[in-house]
Structure formats: C-alpha cells, structure tokens
Amino acid sequence: MRHLPSFPDLRDFIAFLEARVSDPVLLRHEMTAVQLAALRAGGSALRFDAHDGPSMPVVTNLFGTRERVAAGLGLTLDQIPAFGDFLASLRSRQSPEGMRDALSRWPMLRAALAARPKLLRHGPVQEQVMPGLDALPVQTPWPEDAGPLITWPVVVTRPHDSKDGELARYYLGVYCAQVLGPDRLIRRWLAHRGGAAHHRTWQRAGEAMPVAIALRADPALLLGAALPLPEAVSELGFSGVLRGQRTDLVQARSVPLLVPARAEIVIEGWSHPDETAPEGPFGDHTGCYNAVEYFPVMRVSAITSRRDPLYLTTVRGRPPDKPSVIGEVFNTLALPVIRIQIPEVQDLWLPAAACSYRMAVVRIDKRFPGQARRVMMALWGMLPQFSNTKMIVVVDDDLDIRNWDDIAWALATRMDPARDVMVLDRTPIDYLDFASPLEGLAGKIGVDATTKIGSETSREWGREMRLDPAHAARAEALLARIAA
Structure with a gap:
C-alpha cells in the first residue's frame, strides 16, 4: 500500500525534500528562529551549510508538515487512515479461515518479514571514527537553556538479563541529551519509559549499562522510536513494517549492542549505576523551561559515523512545533488500534x-x-x-x-x-x-x-432543533441565485 518510495536512510529522504540555506547562521538561538519561522510557514526541510559550529551540514524541519510525516512512511496524507487500519490488523491474532483468507493476508505476512532486522558485518555508520562530542554542531535552542542539546537522538538500550542479539528485548526511545563535554552527556528519560526501566535493571545488578545513540537514522526508525507503541512491540521490528524493508543493524564498536547500520552517527558509551548530573533548564514543548533535575550520565566510549556525515536537529516550543505536527499524523495512525480495544x-x-x-x-x-x-x-x-x-x-x-x-x-x-x-x-x-x-x-x-x-437523568432530555434538509438545500439555492 506504499505510494511514495521507501527511504532506507536519511540521505534519501533529505534528497526528496530539502531546501538549502547558504547564509551563515548561529547555532545558539538564531537557528531556532529560522526553524520555527520555516515550520510555521509550512516551508520545506532545511539544510544549513554555513554555521558557527564544526564543519558539518545541519538538517532540520524534516517533519514540519503532516504531508512530510506521511512521506517519511512512504505514503501520501490521504493513505494514513488506511495504513492505520493495516497496522491495527497486524495486532490481530485471529487464525485465517481457509486458503482464500490466508492468501488475502499476504501483505501482513510480508510486513511481518520486513519487521525482522538484518545483521550486517559492516555498516556505513562505521566508515570513520570521530574524536568527541565537540565535533558535532549541536544547537543551543533557547536563551535560558543550560547548554547544547541533542534533540533527535534514537537511544538504544536493553535490560541487564538480555544478550546483545536478543533484539525483541531492545528499547528505542527519543530522549534529548545535554552535552556536558567531549565525552559526557546526560539523557533525560521518564521513569515509565523503557530506557529508564532498563537502567534500573543494571542499577540493581550494580553494573554499568551499555547505551548507543543513533543520530540521524532513517525516517521509519525515527518515527518508529517516537510512536507510543505497546510495551510488547519492538521498535526495531515496527520500523521495518513502516519502511517496508528490513532494518539493517551492525555490531557496535565498544559496547555490547547492535546499532542502526545506516544512521549518520552513532555515539556509544556506558551509564554507571549511580552517576548522575543536573540537567536543564531547557525550553520544552509546553512553551516553558523545564526544571533542573538529576538524570543519568553517559560516558562516551566511541563515536562512529559515515564519511561526510549530516547532523539532524529540531526545536521544541509552544505548538505549533515539530512534535505537534508529528502528533497529528500519529493520532490518525493510532485510532484503529484504539478502536480495537x-x-x-x-x-x-x-x-x-x-x-x-x-x-x-x-x-x-x-x-x-x-x-x-x-x-x-x-x-x-x-x-x-x-x-x-x-x-x-x-x-x-x-x-x-x-x-x-x-x-x-x-x-x-x-x-x-x-x-x-x-x-x-x-x-x-x-x-x-x-x-x-x-x-x-x-x-x-x-x-x-x-x-x-x-x-x-430523571428528566426529559432536550430535543435538538433541526430543519428539514430539503428546506436547507432550497435556502442555499436561493441565496446562491441572489449572490449571482
């Protein structure tokens, strides 16, 4: 049911969308203003080739319209409701009723096969090694922000009692990360989310937790990690359904995790059981700054990337912003699942x-x-x-x-x-x-x-006043003739 092409990596998607900004722009605050102006004008995705940070193109506003969110799934906007029905049908465990019914479910079987990730021996994301986080052009979005903030990271974790090959137990979430220095950052995750639950299992064991952060993954992986999926559904597998192709993974260099092979950049590291640091304040999707709170520190052990990598960023603020645009499409996708229950x-x-x-x-x-x-x-x-x-x-x-x-x-x-x-x-x-x-x-x-x-109620309910539809149609016709 896909109408637009599948985008196996971010570069294919950007080539489909982008507009370039050649004038130099400041990473502190000024890039935020340009992003918000473009988003609120319904503009195209932007690529900044000139800025005051490390020499690396910055891409933003990928999902600034509902049409582009749909395009990230390979669909036109009017296909989103049908795709939501299809995703809901994948959750149904009813047995097929005869051969004809089984054959009619072939698209579901093909989607299930696409949900199985594929392990590569080598991946584009490991073409080169970067020296540290200071090599990334990380934005400081708002005037009172505590520092540079990575805003589109797909954080990969697994629980303590799992192996790196048990992909069904992986959790992928989008958690902003404050940069503290060239080899340290803070991940802000909520207590009820999968990443925080995994961290608690490593804390109880008294061991450091391996963490990987994929920067600038393909649109299906980005959107799959952001979707409010049931806990039993794998984000890695679900992204394969969204993409219509299997997700390519590769073994991380310094931590026991498998990571997206076609991301632009992967940050690897360890979170020790009791090491935290104050995070924030940062401007948030509420339109206000959040409070300063303590969250786990990640010690970076390796950063790998493609040759000539792209850095993807976004900005959050009072709606309309990027999360609110994505939320409109996700609302439509989630409705069939809600109606099943x-x-x-x-x-x-x-x-x-x-x-x-x-x-x-x-x-x-x-x-x-x-x-x-x-x-x-x-x-x-x-x-x-x-x-x-x-x-x-x-x-x-x-x-x-x-x-x-x-x-x-x-x-x-x-x-x-x-x-x-x-x-x-x-x-x-x-x-x-x-x-x-x-x-x-x-x-x-x-x-x-x-x-x-x-x-x-114990009283008669009010009856709503309604005109005969024929009279309403007659009125419209009369007024149209007068206006002419």
Whole structure:
C-alpha cells in the first residue's frame, strides 16, 4: 500500500525534500528562529551549510508538515487512515479461515518479514571514527537553556538479563541529551519509559549499562522510536513494517549492542549505576523551561559515523512545533488500534494546542448509561502515554470533535458540572507538567458531554432543533441565485 518510495536512510529522504540555506547562521538561538519561522510557514526541510559550529551540514524541519510525516512512511496524507487500519490488523491474532483468507493476508505476512532486522558485518555508520562530542554542531535552542542539546537522538538500550542479539528485548526511545563535554552527556528519560526501566535493571545488578545513540537514522526508525507503541512491540521490528524493508543493524564498536547500520552517527558509551548530573533548564514543548533535575550520565566510549556525515536537529516550543505536527499524523495512525480495544470510540482528537497529548476529545457511539466514564478510564489505562492526558472530554457521534464550537456547545448543553465531571487525584502525570502540585503526580478530569440516557437523568432530555434538509438545500439555492 506504499505510494511514495521507501527511504532506507536519511540521505534519501533529505534528497526528496530539502531546501538549502547558504547564509551563515548561529547555532545558539538564531537557528531556532529560522526553524520555527520555516515550520510555521509550512516551508520545506532545511539544510544549513554555513554555521558557527564544526564543519558539518545541519538538517532540520524534516517533519514540519503532516504531508512530510506521511512521506517519511512512504505514503501520501490521504493513505494514513488506511495504513492505520493495516497496522491495527497486524495486532490481530485471529487464525485465517481457509486458503482464500490466508492468501488475502499476504501483505501482513510480508510486513511481518520486513519487521525482522538484518545483521550486517559492516555498516556505513562505521566508515570513520570521530574524536568527541565537540565535533558535532549541536544547537543551543533557547536563551535560558543550560547548554547544547541533542534533540533527535534514537537511544538504544536493553535490560541487564538480555544478550546483545536478543533484539525483541531492545528499547528505542527519543530522549534529548545535554552535552556536558567531549565525552559526557546526560539523557533525560521518564521513569515509565523503557530506557529508564532498563537502567534500573543494571542499577540493581550494580553494573554499568551499555547505551548507543543513533543520530540521524532513517525516517521509519525515527518515527518508529517516537510512536507510543505497546510495551510488547519492538521498535526495531515496527520500523521495518513502516519502511517496508528490513532494518539493517551492525555490531557496535565498544559496547555490547547492535546499532542502526545506516544512521549518520552513532555515539556509544556506558551509564554507571549511580552517576548522575543536573540537567536543564531547557525550553520544552509546553512553551516553558523545564526544571533542573538529576538524570543519568553517559560516558562516551566511541563515536562512529559515515564519511561526510549530516547532523539532524529540531526545536521544541509552544505548538505549533515539530512534535505537534508529528502528533497529528500519529493520532490518525493510532485510532484503529484504539478502536480495537475500545470499539465504541468513533474518533479521537489530541489538540496540538494542548501539547498534543494533555487533552483528548473523544466521539463515541453511546448505547448505555455510564459508557462515557468507561471510555475515559479505558483510555487512561490503555497506553503509558495516556497516563499523561489530564483531561478527556467525551461527546456524541453527531458532533465534529475538531470543531471547538461543537465542543463548547456540548459542554454548555449536555454537561452538568455536579453530575458529569469525574475528578481523580494523585495519578501519574508528566513530570514536565509544572501545573501539577506534586512532581509526577496530579489530578485528572473527565467530562461527560454526551446526551444522558436511562438512569443518567430523571428528566426529559432536550430535543435538538433541526430543519428539514430539503428546506436547507432550497435556502442555499436561493441565496446562491441572489449572490449571482
């Protein structure tokens, strides 16, 4: 079902998209301004050939539009819903019903084969060795940032009781990394994410954890690592499904890990059990600076790269920014998976203005009393990422959930604050949410703005006023003739 070509590495994708900036630009703050201006104007991906850092081209704004996020998957934007259905079908474990059904599932079988990574003896990412982190043109995005920040790293980890060949147990996550010096950096990872869980297993064993950071991987690996996948789904395997080709891996030079062979740069190193350092403050996707906190230090043991590598960067800020654009596409991809587990959900919207995940508006096919609350609780427990969604509004299937006027009307006419608001206290929340009274713990609110049925109300419900569609069509025709 792919329409556009597959992009096995970043260079193929950039050649498909890029526009070059030849004027010199400062890595501190000025490059941020150019990126945001381009993103908010819906501009193309940018390649900076002249800047005040080490001599290496800087690429940014790859996923600045929904169309380019889709292109990274080899699809046009209108193919994203069908691709979401296809990904959801891969999760189904139903047996085929006869030979015809088995043959109809051939695309799924081919996708499963593409999900199996391929081990290479040599990879392009190991063509040369770099001296240290100071050889990278790392941005300092915002004026009060603590220092240079690597913003698009794909961090590769595995638990202590695993071997480097057990790829199903690997975890890939996108964690920003503060550069402390030529051989040290800090990774900021959240306690509920896979990388932090792996780190705890090495801490309990009292051993240093091997870590690899792939910089500038292909778009399928970048997007696969950023997707909110269930814990049992391998990001390495899933990226093969997205790409339509197997993921090429190679043995790291100095740590017992397999790393993406077609990345531009790989940073290898070790995190010792009790070595931490203060990270931040840094500007974040909330539009505010985060607090200074302690996170694990990574001691760099090797940096390998392609010849003439490219450095990919991005910037985060109050939406619209890159995460919010990617989030819009991921919203569409995730909907079929959500509907498998919560069938009454017809549509779900994570407004970009609410930081792409802190608020959800859900449209349901309501059939019984209490159903809206059931949906709220199911969503909060479905994926770890939904634990950071602090407000859910549920509406009926006659409304457009992407229309704020429809949402406001439902809240004003179908919701009673004393009856239809569910408030939870001391639940897990994004530690970056400075509005929460306790770090990592906060309240959640669910609002039932659906029509009340059965035991939900003791009075007659209001009947909505609607004109005969024929009269409405006649009115439009008359007005069109007058305007002409």
